[in-house]
Amino acid sequence: MKKLLILGAGTAGTMVANKLSHLLDLEEWKITLVDQDATHYYQPGFLFIPFGMYSRSDVVKPKRDFVPHGAELILSSIAEIDAEGNRVHLADGRVLSYDFLIIATGADIHPEQTPGLAEHEWGRSIHTFYSFEGALALFKHLQTWRGGRLVVNVVENPIKCPVAPLEFLMLADWFFHEKGIRDRVELIYATPLPGAFTKPIASKLLSGLLEEKNIRVEPEFMLEHVDPDAKKLVSYDEREVEYDLLVSVPLNMGAEVIGKSGLGDELNFIPVDKHTFLSPKYSNLFVLGDAAAVPTSKAGSVAHFAVDLFGENFVRHTEGLEMQPLFDGHANCFIESGFGKGLLIDFNYDTEPLPGRYPLPGVGPFTLLQESEANHWGKLMFRWMYWNLLLKGQELPLPARMSMAGKRMPATA
Amino acid sequence: MATRTIAGKTVEVNEEGFLINPNDWTKEIAVELAKEEGIPELTEAHWKVIEFCRKDAGATGKAPTLRRITTAAGVSTKDMFALFPKGPAKKVARISGLGKPEGCV
Numbered sequence: 001m002k003k004l005l006i007l008g009a010g011t012a013g014t015m016v017a018n019k020l021s022h023l024l025d026l027e028e029w030k031i032t033l034v035d036q037d038a039t040h041y042y043q044p045g046f047l048f049i050p051f052g053m054y055s056r057s058d059v060v061k062p063k064r065d066f067v068p069h070g071a072e073l074i075l076s077s078i079a080e081i082d083a084e085g086n087r088v089h090l091a092d093g094r095v096l097s098y099d100f101l102i103i104a105t106g107a108d109i110h111p112e113q114t115p116g117l118a119e120h121e122w123g124r125s126i127h128t129f130y131s132f133e134g135a136l137a138l139f140k141h142l143q144t145w146r147g148g149r150l151v152v153n154v155v156e157n158p159i160k161c162p163v164a165p166l167e168f169l170m171l172a173d174w175f176f177h178e179k180g181i182r183d184r185v186e187l188i189y190a191t192p193l194p195g196a197f198t199k200p201i202a203s204k205l206l207s208g209l210l211e212e213k214n215i216r217v218e219p220e221f222m223l224e225h226v227d228p229d230a231k232k233l234v235s236y237d238e239r240e241v242e243y244d245l246l247v248s249v250p251l252n253m254g255a256e257v258i259g260k261s262g263l264g265d266e267l268n269f270i271p272v273d274k275h276t277f278l279s280p281k282y283s284n285l286f287v288l289g290d291a292a293a294v295p296t297s298k299a300g301s302v303a304h305f306a307v308d309l310f311g312e313n314f315v316r317h318t319e320g321l322e323m324q325p326l327f328d329g330h331a332n333c334f335i336e337s338g339f340g341k342g343l344l345i346d347f348n349y350d351t352e353p354l355p356g357r358y359p360l361p362g363v364g365p366f367t368l369l370q371e372s373e374a375n376h377w378g379k380l381m382f383r384w385m386y387w388n389l390l391l392k393g394q395e396l397p398l399p400a401r402m403s404m405a406g407k408r409m410p411a412t413a
Numbered sequence: 414m415a416t417r418t419i420a421g422k423t424v425e426v427n428e429e430g431f432l433i434n435p436n437d438w439t440k441e442i443a444v445e446l447a448k449e450e451g452i453p454e455l456t457e458a459h460w461k462v463i464e465f466c467r468k469d470a471g472a473t474g475k476a477p478t479l480r481r482i483t484t485a486a487g488v489s490t491k492d493m494f495a496l497f498p499k500g501p502a503k504k505v506a507r508i509s510g511l512g513k514p515e516g517c518v
Contacts, residue, residue: 156480192500194500194503200428200429220499220500222479222490222494224490224491236490236491236493236494237494237498237499265481266478266480266481266484266485267480295475295515
């Protein structure tokens with residue numbers, strides 16, 4: 001029996017286990033998944049929890065429900081990855097050997113890395129929606145919040161789902177309108193980026209949208225520390241932003257075990273080939289999902305497209321054939337913009353988000369980089385697709401590689 | 414791709430003004446690009462960072478992120494902001510003739 005070990009049973013790990021359980025002969029292959037947490041979280045849903053649009057039951061299911069037949073799920077944290085010895089040491093003392101290893105241990109928030117952030121005001125005037133508990137606590141807080149200056153701050157990039165902070169602000173604009181207190185709420189986005197988004201055309205269009213919604217951007221704001229008593233953010237270049245309510249997107253890092261095992265970069269993300277996900281150091285080690293240091297968004301859609309293309313490529317590799325440079329960095333993100341509308345962006349390593357229609361050129365039903373109700377419904381429908389199709393490794397009627405069809409380059413770009 | 418002449422040398426640049434080919438880079442070009450970024454004079458401390466970035470990019474094939482520079486070159490984030498105000502990683506990458514750092518995607 002050949003042994004395939006997958007570390008992490010989150011979005012990427014679960015999808016690849018399901019995909020490969022269809023492609024590999026399970027008489028010859030044993031697939032084992034390891035995860036420290038028995039619960040699978042639908043992370044895109046965290047955004048909706050503070051506004052009461054989703055609750056606990058919408059975003060939580062047992063991981064076991066998504067483990068493919070014939071594969072085993074071990075619940076344990078990981079003590080060390082011994083890539084030289086093709087072994088993984090679990091925290092409970094067990095040692096798992098492997099022929100092939102897929103690391104999908106994801107990324108998580110580290111508020112403790114910023115002075116003042118996760119101290120006595122954490123959970124009081126400082127919140128986050130980048131964790132399940134955080135999103136629930138923020139929901140409670142917003143129920144009784146009477147208004148003031150709400151600042152959303154991204155500590156450092158890369159972060160999971162780079163559009164989520166913008167979505168939070170636009171939903172907040174809608175939420176406070178509905179509550180009748182929008183005139184008593186100031187919305188500010190303090191970001192290390194020079195504008196609303198990373199890529200120029202999308203950044204310009206999104207900046208316009210934020211302006212319309214009276215959301216102010218404080219660009220190139222690199223947070224040095226938070227003063228929780230004076231309620232202000234202080235940047236490295238000594239600018240200050242005061243807040244009444246801080247919604248923080250703390251530093252995102254890969255799993256600690258990655259650093260401990262000497263596999264990661266400064267943020268514990270693992271460098272791999274950006275088209276095949278193969279480690280440049282170990283020919284039987286791959287990294288999928290947020291754990292990989294590749295220049296695309298850390299997002300579920302990216303992991304989905306990546307896994308789609310990875311499956312057969314992995315089989316080629318196990319048969320001694322050369323892997324094909326298939327993955328193009330394709331990301332596809334719905335952006336909630338409030339008032340029952342949303343935007344959609346579709347891009348890859350080489351092509352920035354452009355306006356147009358998706359997936360059918362000229363038809364849609366989704367509009368690229370432009371608000372529409374269809375996009376909002378697409379985003380809500382996505383939760384069903386995630387639980388019922390995506391995690392189980394079923395095909396979606398969408399091409400995994402980005403297509404230029406339906407996209408247009410704005411004349412004034 | 415556009416071309417432009419910097420410090421007497423014609424080079425290819427992208428739409429954000431980054432050099433396309435890191436081999437086109439010269440120290441004279443760095444001085445000119447620094448002026449465009451609002452840094453009138455490159456001091457020894459600046460050059461230390463620029464040289465680290467050139468070397469690191471030569472090894473990894475990409476411009477280092479701010480965190481990479483502060484961790485591996487031993488320059489504090491605070492100093493980086495003093496040397497290359499506003500977006501230090503992006504600024505130093507442009508001055509060093511490298512592409513835009515990939516931290517922001």
